[in-house]
Amino acid sequence: MEKEQTELKKIDSEMRNIIEEARVILPGIQALFGFQTIAVFNDRFEDLATFAKICHVLALVMVIVSVAMVMTPAIYYRTCRGHATHAMVRFASQMIRGALAPLAIGLALDMFTVIYLATADMPARLAVSIGAAVATLLLLSGLWYVVPRRAQKVGNETRGY
Numbered sequence: 001m002e003k004e005q006t007e008l009k010k011i012d013s014e015m016r017n018i019i020e021e022a023r024v025i026l027p028g029i030q031a032l033f034g035f036q037t038i039a040v041f042n043d044r045f046e047d048l049a050t051f052a053k054i055c056h057v058l059a060l061v062m063v064i065v066s067v068a069m070v071m072t073p074a075i076y077y078r079t080c081r082g083h084a085t086h087a088m089v090r091f092a093s094q095m096i097r098g099a100l101a102p103l104a105i106g107l108a109l110d111m112f113t114v115i116y117l118a119t120a121d122m123p124a125r126l127a128v129s130i131g132a133a134v135a136t137l138l139l140l141s142g143l144w145y146v147v148p149r150r151a152q153k154v155g156n157e158t159r160g161y
Contacts, residue, residue, distance in 0.1 A: 008083045015084035018092045019074045025096070026070050029103060033063045036110060048117060056113045062106030069099035104140035111136040 036059060039045055045053070073092030077084060112133035119125045 011084045011086060011089060014089050015073075015077055015092060018089065018096060019077060022070045022073055022096055025099075026067070029063060029067050029070060032107075033060070033067065036060050036063060036106075039113075044117060047120075048113070052113050052116045055109045059106040059109035059113065062102040062109065066099045066103040066106065069095045069102070100140075100144045104137055104144065107140060108133045108137035 036056070039056065045056075048056070072095045076088065076092065080088060112129045115132040116125060116129040119128050122128060
């Protein structure tokens with residue numbers, strides 16, 4: 001019985017840690033969304049080509065998806081009263097990690113839009129904008145997915161897994 005109580009406390013603690021991580025991430029994503037929203041009301045936004053405006057709207061959508069995914073673990077935990085379960089912790093972890101993909105896509109799309117607007121006088125404007133967006137996506141994917149996986153693999157090899 002005592003071992004079961006200890007396990008429940010451990011799972012609850014892990015769930016609270018995940019929710020705390022979400023609380024740290026969320027204000028930054030919300031601030032980004034605010035800046036994205038304000039951009040639409042800027043006079044220069046009208047100067048953008050239709051495809052660049054569409055990229056900005058898609059970026060907004062991706063950031064909203066990210067916000068929803070980051071907020072879901074806390075709502076899920078509150079809705080499922082009682083103690084957290086292993087499945088709940090696994091789901092919450094997947095939601096937080098998964099939220100990084102639409103966030104990275106949203107940031108890359110916004111990078112495209114900003115570079116496209118900032119390079120209005122350049123002949124290779126479209127190519128530079130696409131390059132900046134791809135570089136942004138590669139950087140964020142590398143730091144958020146590849147580096148942690150590599151570190152996990154090295155840690156597992158060190159422990160003999």
